[in-house]
Structures are given as C-alpha cells and as structure tokens.
Amino acid sequence: MDxxxxxxxxxxxxxxxxxxxxxxxxxxxxxxxxxxxxQLYAELPVASAERVDQAVQNAWQAYRHSDWARRPPxxxxxxxxxxxxxxxxDSAYLAPLEAVGSSRPIRDVLAWDIxxxxxxxxxxxxxxxxxxxxxxxxxxxxxxxxxxxxxxVIGAIAPWNFPLSMGAWKxxxxxxxxxxxxxxxxELTPFSSLRLAELAVQAGLPAGMFNVIQGDGRTTGxxxxxxxxxxxxxxxxxxATGASIMSACALSGPKPATLELGGKxxxxxxxxxxxxxxTAQQVAAAITGNAGQVCVSGSRLLIQRSAAEAxxxxxxxxxxxxxxxxxxxSGTTLPPIISAQQAQRIDAIVRRSIDQGAECLTGGALFxxxxxxxxxxxxxxxxxxxxxxxxxxxxxxxxTVQTFDDEEQAWQLASHDTYGLAAGIHTAxxxxxxxxxxxxxxxxxxxxxxxxxxxxxxxxxxxxxSGIGKDVGKEAFEANLRVKSVLIDIAGQ
Numbered sequence: 165m166d167x168x169x170x171x172x173x174x175x176x177x178x179x180x181x182x183x184x185x186x187x188x189x190x191x192x193x194x195x196x197x198x199x200x201x202x203q204l205y206a207e208l209p210v211a212s213a214e215r216v217d218q219a220v221q222n223a224w225q226a227y228r229h230s231d232w233a234r235r236p237p238x239x240x241x242x243x244x245x246x247x248x249x250x251x252x253x254d255s256a257y258l259a260p261l262e263a264v265g266s267s268r269p270i271r272d273v274l275a276w277d278i279x280x281x282x283x284x285x286x287x288x289x290x291x292x293x294x295x296x297x298x299x300x301x302x303x304x305x306x307x308x309x310x311x312x313x314x315x316x317v318i319g320a321i322a323p324w325n326f327p328l329s330m331g332a333w334k335x336x337x338x339x340x341x342x343x344x345x346x347x348x349x350x351e352l353t354p355f356s357s358l359r360l361a362e363l364a365v366q367a368g369l370p371a372g373m374f375n376v377i378q379g380d381g382r383t384t385g386x387x388x389x390x391x392x393x394x395x396x397x398x399x400x401x402x403x404a405t406g407a408s409i410m411s412a413c414a415l416s417g418p419k420p421a422t423l424e425l426g427g428k429x430x431x432x433x434x435x436x437x438x439x440x441x442x443t444a445q446q447v448a449a450a451i452t453g454n455a456g457q458v459c460v461s462g463s464r465l466l467i468q469r470s471a472a473e474a475x476x477x478x479x480x481x482x483x484x485x486x487x488x489x490x491x492x493x494s495g496t497t498l499p500p501i502i503s504a505q506q507a508q509r510i511d512a513i514v515r516r517s518i519d520q521g522a523e524c525l526t527g528g529a530l531f532x533x534x535x536x537x538x539x540x541x542x543x544x545x546x547x548x549x550x551x552x553x554x555x556x557x558x559x560x561x562x563x564t565v566q567t568f569d570d571e572e573q574a575w576q577l578a579s580h581d582t583y584g585l586a587a588g589i590h591t592a593x594x595x596x597x598x599x600x601x602x603x604x605x606x607x608x609x610x611x612x613x614x615x616x617x618x619x620x621x622x623x624x625x626x627x628x629x630s631g632i633g634k635d636v637g638k639e640a641f642e643a644n645l646r647v648k649s650v651l652i653d654i655a656g657q
Contacts (some may be wrong), residue, residue, distance in 0.1 A: 165256065165259065165260075166360075167493050168260045168492045170198060170205070170260075170264050170490070170624050173261055173264045175265075175355040176259070177217065177378075179377070180361045180362065180375060180408070181222050181372075181578045182226075183217050183365045187209075187622045191209035191212065191215070192336045193210065194207065194210060196208050197503070197510055199265070199266070199536055199537055200264075200489075200491050201535040201536050202536055202537065203535075205265065206209070206377070206524045208249065209379070210351075210379055210380055211377040211378055211379040211384040211387075212384075212387075213383070216346075216384060216391060217387075218349055219375040219377045220317055220388070220391045220394060220508055223267065223317045223393075224316065224344065225355075225408035227343065227344040229368070230370035230373065232276075232325075232373050233342035235342075237293035238292070240292050240339070241292040241416065242290040242292065242636055243367050243369055244289035244339065244340060244367075245289050246367035246368060247364050247367035247369065248283075248286070250363045250366055250367055251278060251281055251282045251363055252278065252428055254359070254390055255278050256603040257359070258359055259458075260280060261598075262278075265354075266356075266491065266502070267454055267457055268491060268499065269494075270491060272411070274455075277329055279618075281328055281331075282334065283618050283620065283649050285332055286334045287621070287636075288335070288336040288337045288620075288641060289336075289340055292339055292340045292341075295603070297312055298310045302651065303425040305314040305655035306652060306654060307654050308649070308651050310647050312341040312646070312648075314342035314395075314644065315343055315395030315645075316437070317343065317629075318343045318346070318347060318397075318398060318644060319340065319345075319389060319391070319392070319394040319396070319397045320334035320345055320347040320348070320397075320398050321334075321388070321397070321400075322349050323349045323350055323459075324349075325457045325502070327349055327350065328360065330400050331349065331635050332346060332355075335642050337643070339364075339369070340490065340641060341567070341644035343644055345373070345374050346376075346394070347377070347636070348379065348384055349376065349378070352502055352503065353382050354378050354643075355534040357467070357486070360377050361374045361376045361469060369639040376480045381405060381408075384589040385409075388414060389413055390415070390416040396634075397409060397419065397421040397422075398422040399421065399422070399424070400424040400425075400519055400635070401424075401425065403426040403582070403583075403630070406423040408525050412524075419635075420629075421614070422643050423632045424459065424624065424630075424631045424633075425626060427459050427460055427586060427630050428555070428580050428582065428583040429460055429464065429583070429585055429588070429606065430462070430466050430577070430588055430604070431447050431462035431465050431572050431588040432588065433447065433465065433467045433468065433471070433475065434468050434571075434590060434591040434596065436591055436592045437591055438590075440471060442513050444482065446592065446613065447479055447614070448479045448616075449615075450480075450484035450559055451594065452542075453615070454499060455499050455559035456558070456560045457502060458557055458561065459585060459630075460586040460615070460616070462563075462586075463564065464566065464578075464580075466563045466567075466578060466623075467565065467567055467568075467576050468567070468568060468569070469568065472565075476525065476543065476545070479543065480543055483527065483542075483543065484541075485543055488534060498541065500538050501538065503535075504539070506560075507537035510515070510539050510558055510560035513552055513554065513556055513558050514542060514558075514562060515561075516552050517544055517553035521546065521548070522546060522547050524542065524543070525565075527541050529542065539560050543565060544562065544564050545566075547564050547566055549566075549577070551648075557583065571596060571599070575603040578600075580628075581604060582628060583629060583630045584605040584626060585606060585631070586607065586608040586610070586626075587609050587610070587614075588610045589601065589610070590612055591612070593613075597611045597612075607624065607626065607627050607631070608622075621638070623638070625639075634635055642646075
C-alpha cells in the first residue's frame with residue numbers, strides 16, 4: 165500500500181468495554197481533526213466518571229472471575245502470540261486507521277509501527293514464563309520467599325505521537341503479567357486503540373481484560389487515575405501532565421505510576437565521528453522524524469567547533485530536501501504537526517528564541533499554502549544555554565546548534581537542568597564514548613546512532629523530570645507485578 169483515500173477510512177466513535185463496542189449517545193463529544201488537512205472527520209465521546217467506573221469495574225470483574233491471571237504463563241503467552249499475528253495480518257485495515265488521524269505517514273506505519281507493535285507484544289509474551297520469585301536467606305528452620313502477583317487493573321494513558329506503539333508499551337507487559345487494563349488513548353488519535361482491543365479478544369483474551377475508554381485528560385484521564393480499583397498507572401506524555409497524574413495517584417491511593425515524560429536530548433558530535441556525512445543524516449532524522457514529535461527527539465546538536473561549519477551545512481541540506489505532505493501519500497517525508505494549536509506553539513517558541521538572540525539558519529515558520537499544520541525544519545544557532553529553544557521542549561522539527569572545543573565542555577553543555585531522557589554521542593574514540601556515557605545524565609545513551617530499535621530487551625525511561633520507571637524491557641514487565649513476602653516455619657514440633 166503506497167497511499168490511501170482518507171475518506172475511505174471508517175472509524176468507530178465509541179468505547180470498548182467488556183469485549184464490545186459501547187456507544188455513548190448522552191456524552192459530551194469532542195471534534196477530531198485530521199492533522200494532514202485539519203478537516204473534522206469524527207466526533208469522540210468523552211467518558212464521564214460514571215463511564216470510567218463501568219470500564220474499571222468491568223476490568224476488575226474480568227480479572228477476578230476470568231482465569232487469565234491464574235492461567236499457566238505459557239497459555240497467556242499463546243494468546244498474546246495469536247494477538248501479535250492478528251495485528252500483522254490486519255495491516256491493510258489497521259495502517260490507514262493509524263495514519264489518517266495521526267502524524268504517522270502510511271509508509272512508516274507499515275514499515276515500522278505495525279511490525280514494532282507485533283514484536284513488542286511477542287517480547288512480553290516470551291517473558292510471561294521467564295519470571296519467578298526468590299528464596300530468601302533466613303534461619304534454617306524457616307523458609308522465606310518473595311512471590312510476584314499482578315496488581316489487578318492497570319490504568320494506561322497513551323500519547324498521540326505513536327498511538328499503536330505506545331499503546332503496546334502499556335498493554336503488552338500488563339497483560340503478560342496477568343493484569344487487566346483500561347486504556348485511555350489520546351483524544352487526538354483515539355481510534356486505532358479500539359481495533360487493537362478488538363483483535364485481542366479475537367485472539368482469545370477474555371472479554372473485559374482490555375477495555376478502551378475515550379475522552380480528554382481533564383475528565384476521563386483524571387477519573388481513571390483516581391479510581392480506587394486502579395492498582396497502578398502508566399503514562400507517556402508531557403512532564404506537566406505527568407506531575408498531575410502523579411499527584412492524582414498520591415491522593416487517591418497512594419498507587420505507583422510509571423511515567424515516560426518530556427525530553428530535550430543532546431546529540432553530541434565530535435570531529436572524529438566515523439562518517440560525518442552519515443552522522444549528519446542521523447542527526448537530521450533524529451529531529452525531523454515524525455516532524456520532531458518524539459519524546460526522545462535529538463533536539464540539541466552539540467558539535468565540535470572544528471567540524472561545525474561543514475556539518476551544519478550538511479544537516480541543513482537534509483532539512484531542505486524533506487517533502488511535507490499528508491500521511492496518506494507515500495512520498496511524504498515530513499508529516500504534519502498534530503494540530504494547528506501545537507504548530508502555533510512551536511512557532512511562538514521559535515520566534516521568542518530569535519527575539520532573545522538565536523540566529524535562524526533555515527526554516528523558522530509554517531509552510532505556506534498547505535492545508536494542514538506543517539512546520540519548516542528549523543536550525544537555530546548562536547544560542548546560549550538560557551535561550552528558550554535550548555531550555556523548553558518544543559516537540560517539533562526544531563534543532564538548536566551549540567559548539568564546543570573540548571570534551572569537558574561537551575559534557576557540560578549536554579547537561580540540562582530539567583530533562584534527562586536520552587542522548588547521542590558520535591565519536592570514533594570508544595573510551596571517550598564510554599566516558600560520556602558515564603557523564604551524561606540520561607536514561608538512554610546511544611553511541612554512533614540515534615533512536616530506538618526492535619531490541620525490546622533494552623528499557624527506556626528518563627532521569628530528572630523526564631520520568632519515573634521504565635517502559636519496555638524486563639523492567640516494564642516487572643513493574644506490572646507487586647511483590648509478596650512469605651515466611652514459613654518448617655521446624656518440627
């Protein structure tokens with residue numbers, strides 16, 4: 165599939181509760197627009213606190229009365245494997261559904277998102293029977309054990325930038341560990357999650373173990389986080405929203421939360437990088453992929469002064485070669501910003517940064533004459549570390565450029581007061597790379613590459629205000645289990 169007609173994509177404006185689509189004719193509704201052309205294409209019901217309660221109670225009953233949590237782990241794994249197979253087989257339907265209302269071009273959804281989701285679910289399925297408890301060192305007449313058990317119902321809130329992929333991050337480990345899940349997708353990209361849940365039931369997941377509720381954060385998300393039956397919350401999104409969720413979890417529990425939040429990630433390039441042309445392409449892709457709407461976007465280029473001029477010129481060429489266009493066109497290499505409001509926010513930060521001394525080398529404005537919200541890939545240089553473009557998460561295709569002379573200066577520039585999500589180090593000197601890995605405060609450090617891969621064993625998560633806990637990896641699976649201590653007297657009478 166190289167393109168599709170956006171008008172041919174049919175969506176369900178409903179919730180998915182108890183294995184069925186549930187309409188909500190009395191609910192408040194939100195208009196949902198396609199970012200590619202800003203056309204209104206659906207209305208979304210906003211789940212009230214009562215509707216959220218229905219979904220959570222349904223999940224709780226499914227958890228208590230189905231055999232999902234009690235099944236042998238291999239049996240749970242078999243269902244998850246079938247689910248992954250169904251997702252791959254459904255790509256002709258699922259890919260346009262994901263692309264039409266998001267910033268994900270159809271080519272990327274088919275080549276990356278759907279295979280990534282299926283692989284992610286298989287990874288957690290394989291972990292289902294690879295995790296056990298521990299026997300503790302106790303007195304000889306006692307047996308101490310630590311056993312792991314599911315929380316019960318996990319409340320999951322997924323972002324709009326990778327609806328399917330981030331949904332799989334939340335739902336995959338929770339189900340593999342034996343929990344039920346209530347997922348709230350973003351109100352900007354709500355529909356592909358419904359299909360994900362429907363396919364899970366087709367694969368054999370008991371009805372009610374995976375429910376989807378629609379709505380906004382203020383009403384629906386807050387009610388989900390505060391519900392007394394929710395044992396844990398997992399969220400990916402902004403730092404500000406993460407703080408609100410953490411507060412709600414504290415006041416209504418307390419209950420644990422896994423939070424993958426914002427970033428302002430540096431890409432540190434030394435003059436001895438193995439292939440500066442290839443590195444420039446990687447640096448450009450790390451900020452323009454998904455139009456920069458990625459938590460781990462490499463939004464700060466730190467380049468050694470001796471290589472800066474030629475390197476920045478190379479990055480600029482990559483920026484200018486990108487082709488903006490709708491997500492349903494195969495030739496699109498720069499997708500739209502998710503909404504007009506977000507595009508205006510990006511532009512406001514760029515303008516404020518220029519007013520405060522940044523030099524705009526290319527871009528710096530919305531594209532003219534396009535029906536959607538498209539922002540020009542932008543290079544800002546001559547910045548000090550207090551400039552808004554360096555300090556604030558822009559979440560768009562905006563790359564700041566700062567130069568350094570020596571290694572120590574590079575590590576100092578890489579440090580950010582607020583964020584510590586990811587970083588990239590490009591150098592031929594492995595010792596320098598490993599020194600940098602130690603010095604840079606970030607939850608993920610990539611060396612001579614930038615960006616995630618299909619290596620789901622490698623967890624992701626941030627330092628500082630970039631989050632708490634890990635998504636993906638064994639750590640994500642274990643975060644969906646709570647530990648019970650057991651002590652048995654075995655001495656004879």
